Amino acid sequence: MTNSLQEQPKEKRISTVLKENVQNIEKEFGKTNDLSIRQLNQQQSGTNIAIIHLSGIVDEKSLNEHIIEPIIQLMKTSNNQLSPSDLEGSIFNTLEVSDISFATDWEQLLSSILIGDTVILLDNIPKAIIAGTQKIESRSITEPTSQTVIRGPKDSFNENIRQNISLVRSRIQNTNIRIWSSKVGTITKTEVAVMYLEGVTEKKYVDEIVERIDSIDIDGVLESNYIEELIQDHKKTLFPLLLNTERPDVVVANLLEGKIAIFIHGTPFVLICPITFIQFFQSPEDYYNNYVYSTFLRMLRVGAFLVNMYATAIYLALITHHQGLIPTTLLVSIMAQRERIPFPAVIEILMMEVAFEVLREAGIRMPRAIGPAVSIVGALILGQAAVEAGFVSAAVVIIVATSAISSFTLPNTSIVNVARGLRFFLLFSSAFIGLFGVLLMSLAILLHLCSLRSFGISYLTPYAPFSLKEQKDSLFRFSFPVLRRKSSSKKN
Template sequence: MSEIKQAAGTPLSASVQANVHAVNARFGSSSDLVVRLFRSDAAPERVIALLYICGLVETDTINESIIAPMMAMELPPYAEEKGDLLLESMRACVVPVSSVKDVTTLEEALQYMTDGRCLLMADGSAMALLADVSGGNQRSVGIPQTQTVIRGPQRGFVEDVQTNVSLVRRIIRSSDLHVQTHKIGEQTHSNVAVLYLNGVVDPSIVKEVYRRLADIDIDGVLESGYIEEFIQDESFTMFPTMMNTERPDTVAASLLEGRVAILVDGSPIALIAPTTFFSFFDSPEDYYQRFDIATFIRMIRYVAYVISMVFPAFYIAITTFHQEMLPTTLLISLAAQREGVPFPGLVEALLMETTFEVLREAGLRMPRAIGPAISIVGALVLGQSAVQAGIVSAGMVIVVSFTAISNFVMPEFNMAGTSRTIRFGIMIMAGLFGFLGIFLSVLFIMVHLASLRSFGVPYMSPFAPKPKKAGIWRGVFIRKPWWSIVLRPMDTNLRNPKRQGSGRRPPAQRHSRQ
């Protein structure tokens, strides 16, 4: 990772007392600032200061690898007369610490202390040492909380960016995996790591990511969603133009396809760019199981997404304008159900959809012990009660329920949220104009999708704006066998499009029975 850039600021004093006073003043005499002054037997006449932020460091490491060695250190001849030689002896004593850095300005020292490093100063030297002793209480690596893992690695990102980078490096063990860290946020100084696979990714995409990150000017970054809204191509769209994931294997697979990953300190969610519309229908498990089963499940996702967007609108259009399209038996059954319903189909659908969205949101916000129970029982009780009271028809309850279930099929939550929002607009158009309203809505959505870009990559690639070869777009809907996936996805200008050998299945070795 790249270090913090040297910045002009207040130079450190040769007096330890003055430096300690300056640090204490900048932190406002905070209670978590620990200042320890001591003297070593090797130079008893000189004061040594150790400063760190409690909770951001490993105190055991400080005691064992810094304080204890310095107490027993030996100075070279005449070192006690020069502060810089004393500082060099201190550096030799803290060799067990993984990283030791020199600083000469107060601002740089303060910034590194908030990153979990301790500050070492000695009388007579206008320079200080920063030792990396970061640690403290952090959440351990566990199962992803937002993305269910059926088959695959059972590890998810945590809130520490260095841990998350190490999880990716455990998968891609190559020196071509480059990591560059940026500081964003005037107050939080959050670490934002950019990961890419050198030799595979398009260099222009990496430069564009760096440029957009450098243009961010904000007080603080608390989650990766802050970064996403700043650097995405189009803000006024319901469709996500960047993918987010909690799984290291998903990030590794994206890097191998020539994409760029962005990790933010304090967030377990990684950002991936560029991306396309069809990338949100892929799940990591598709490539961990048989290709025929994965293809079938992927087709179900596409069908379920279309159902979650237009199924209620189709029901409204048919029951309101196009009753002649229904078989006579079904038409009579629906007419009998709606005989006592006081609302038209559009109002009935909006009422049920709004009720279900409220129940869904309530189930998410309530305590986990009772949230699922409240949402399920609430849906059953309200639905049954509404039908018995004659407020809605039984057919509408079935349509809304199946639509909601179809929405949960999507592997990416942000794309599923898009269909939840667009559904209401298509329902209103269907209630006003019937099938014509649905057709106009779908046409507007397709035109909008074709106009989107993700870091310069067409959002509907490989279909629009210029259709590519059938062999390329066929892999969008069909999960090919691994031995036939020779090329990486061609939606980005890859420097190395080939990912494996000839693309022929290895011949099976036949064993004769003894």
């Protein structure tokens, strides 16, 4: 290992020969049509200038008006008599761009071209002038598509990391915001930025996240889930250990609580960490409505999550293993429905569960104009036809539909996917030994939850370990005067 490190080549430097630098750049980029190299010549001194950029990701207007025209004008006014060093200094002071710097490292030069900056090289000068001209097209700021609210801000993040950071900065006008950025992916070089509030966020969490991001070894990063899977504490778990959101107000609220936000270029979803399990049942709208109503909604979401997971499993356990727990009148009605059903109860439920999952997936993939209509009409027609044909009983359609509809009350899709996956595990355990199987599987899930950590914080905080003070904003949402006293005590 030591020998391989010693054998690594030193950083390549920029040559003093302009022709050699241009040839090396052309060799690096190959035969690509979007590489633009414009060369100017100072006839009196013989100094050549090369202006290099990638078309399509630069601001062409800024390039022409604030870089090329000032350089041509400078060469005319100086009568082409400036030495290379004087010409370099004059160009640096003449350019009318806000972001301008020098680069002596070859990799830095290539990286600047790739992100949309313009590189200016001169003969006999072993460094380059880097002018910030990048302009990458992105979506305009629109309403959130996956985390909608009735009352509250209507803006959402887009795929441009700079715009996303600006949306947060416009809400927190404070000098204590700190941003650390890095490039992740040996091929894509995707920009990743870590944002936190100095004095509010514990430094150990920031250092841990930065260390984990720095240690990532992957070819490319296309979406935030790449980063999420690579830096989370537990790799083999269905439960999300980082919160993803496309809402700026959610990021701001978590930063004020001492959390850390991770921005990834190319995706509108920002990661928040460390987080706890109860956060997935909290909606930003909880803080925009009366606290009593918000508490009721949080309880409703937790109840819907349990219904989504347990409804079909408990129904199967009761009709196959514990018929004595069902009221006689209801039992007679259910058994009368099942007289014409040719399949065992577990097969009957699985058929309906898979059918609803297929309809849900089809509704997502189809065009927006017809997707909801297809999923609703398909569910109604299939359910009614299946009952009339004798494939399934009406009770199973009601139970499976109730389970599916309850998932739409949850504000985050990550926790919905968890319930969808665990529902099948509970179903199979219920078919095996009834309610005892459901109980054993529930204990296994609870033990697994107790073992999970999000950057060292217990996943079941503030319930395990229990904290009475933290109950003010967990399942219950207390009024803002009480929450304000809580945040003040945290700062102290």
